[in-house]
Amino acid sequence: MRTVAGINAGWRKRIRGGVHPPDNKHYTAEKPITRMEAPELVAIPLRQHIGAPCSPKVKKGDRVLVGTVIGDSEAFVSAPVHSSVSGTVREIAPHPHPVGGESPAVIIENDGLYERDPSLQPSPWEDMGPEDIRRAVRAAGMVGLGGAAFPTHVKLAPPGEFPIDTVILNGAECEPFLTADYRLMLEQTEEVVEGLRIIMKAVGAPRAVIAVEDNKPLAVRKLAEVVRDPAIELRTLRTRYPQGAEKVLISNILGREVPSGGLPMHVGVVVNNVGTARAIAHYFRTGLPLVERVVTVTGSVIREPSNLLVPLGTSFAAAVEACGGFMSHPAKVIMGGPMMGLAQHTLEVPVVKGTSGILALSDREASYEVPREPVCIRCGRCVEACPMNLIPTYLAVFSHRERWEEARRLNINDCIECGCCAYACPTRNPIVQLIKFGKAELARLKAAEERRARERETSAGKEGGGGNH
């Protein structure tokens, strides 16, 4: 049988590098997705994606409906933002943002009616061309829901010189604790697969692979029942973090390596998250843009860990409250999973498009002894764990000592920041943290260098009396 053969093929494939942290999915794996009511006030940031932030399209006092565009941008790499509730715009003001700092947000008083914008209509994607599909996906405010929040229509528009032969649907969900994608694959299987077919059509890909880690056998079985198209292959992958990282996924499934500094499209691949696919299908079926998402609210200190369907703009506090609140004081609250998630300083931050989980860790889970002085015993665990085949410990030392030339020579910019090195380190060296610092410093130095070069050019131009052509 084709699907079974496809499933079996995955078992033999070994991921390079990676680590195997306790997956802790038991908190929420059996919890069906439940919808939560939006709180009285929602704060919808105008920046919820990688790329240009949106400008507000509403003003104080305006009445908005579910799905009303409240922010948009002319830029190509951007996606509009919609209201997740019906109600009145109270103000447009800076608001704490889960990705850090504050960001302009549209604060809406929820009238509790959830009145839909009448312009939202289903669209039959079967009759649409790729360009129309992309336009619709952009109008839906679609971004990658795996966490990176890259505008989906951009991914679906690879330039002609890079034909896409395979779409990979990423259902690996390799981050510990998170089960949002798992529940979607289980409960919304039809929509997930339909979303994949829409993506295939948009990029003109003749085939697709759905990739799921082997710790989700029920999801695999359910997908196998629903997938009828011989062009779609189902693949189980060994459970190992970061199996779901784009570059890792592509090399494990297709044996192709995305060139350094390149994108998946450069090897003929587009990777999308299962949540994104499901949201795309949902939009074409119902006309409802991206105004809600599934969030795994979990951790040992959450009273009732759950998979919640959360209206965007809902505060973390309200989402946690919907799960019975905290049983004891959380030492750390993270947006996303424990390997790559972002620690939060306040629960006022809203759920945004990229919020895959809200994880609250107890004091015992969140604290670990940090070395009095960073020490490397050269055990090589970080080297073994690095999926990019780097020498993380050297990169950390070079970043620490600001030896940028050497860091660059060891390909510091190829680090995907998955954190396996720091996780695996027996001396608790902050390896990936130092590498992130190093990458940021290098980018800053490069920008400064370029600025100086430009200034030299312009001043030379002036002195030379208009030598520019």
Added chain:
Amino acid sequence: METTRFILSTSPHIRDPITTRKIMCQVIVALAPVTLYSVVIHGVHGFYVIVSSIAGALLGELAVQKGRRLPVTLDDCSALLTGLLLALTLPPKVNWWIALVAGLVATVLGKQVFGGLGHNLFNPALVGRAVAFVSWAAYMTAGYVKSAAIGIASTPAHKAIEKAVDVAGGASPLAAMKIVYDPSLSPVGPGGVPHGIQASSYYKPLLLANPWGCLGEVSALLLVLGGIYLAVTRIIDWRIPVIYVGTVAALTAITGRDPLFYTLAGGLLIGAIFMATDYTTSPLAPRGKVIYALGLGLVTWLLRFWSNNPEGVMFAILFMNGLVPIIDRYVLPRTYGKAARTKEASGP
């Protein structure tokens, strides 16, 4: 909700529970059977040697760290492991003060002068042993005498070997077979060749109860079991011991000598499993480890068959330790997505 204060730090937010201390303790656990068995075979003097060596290693570490006003890190168990490893490479009858001095040298000159854990170039235990070896050569090689021969180390097979070899003259299995294979090396001329002794007659004693070697050489079987334990728990990389021993065995066979004997005899197994795999003094990346292990095998073979000494493991490891920075500089894994290997890179 109450006003809250949360820990803020960048990802990852969880860590593998493994620590340096746990790693060191695992290695000590892997060495425990052979250590205990060594005391059984060699008696209480073996115990004194072990205690002296460990005491020396701990004292050396403590003295330097106290003297330099650095945090004392005896609790990471690495000095303890160094002392134990050193003891297991010493002859059972060595004077206790030699063991003590060797222990001091191991952590002071072998480790702390380089900056402590993770910074030393050479295996500390072998630095200690090498200093003792060249300083008190007579004590170090004359120690291989017939032991308190308890039942397991005094089987008919043992007696036959001891009858053939002048044990009182200090003929370790490697030394005995060196003469058997090359009678011109015999100190008393061809007539001094041990009669009727074959490499294969050593197999069983070497595996199960070997009284004619260093403290850690009492049982090849226990060493291999310790090695399997460390490889399965992923404390050591199996590549180094397997390739090292494999290279020695292959080269030995090509030279026309008994590969199994040369695998079981001498310090090869303890060296390959417990010394060559030392994190700090072996290469970081997998391919570097392979080259390092091949080099170890080659140098050991050269020293064993073409030098005056019957054994070459210690100097082979120390020699290859010296090449590790070069290996780490030039033998890097190919970064994902990079077409060709980076030409040059250097360690910190």
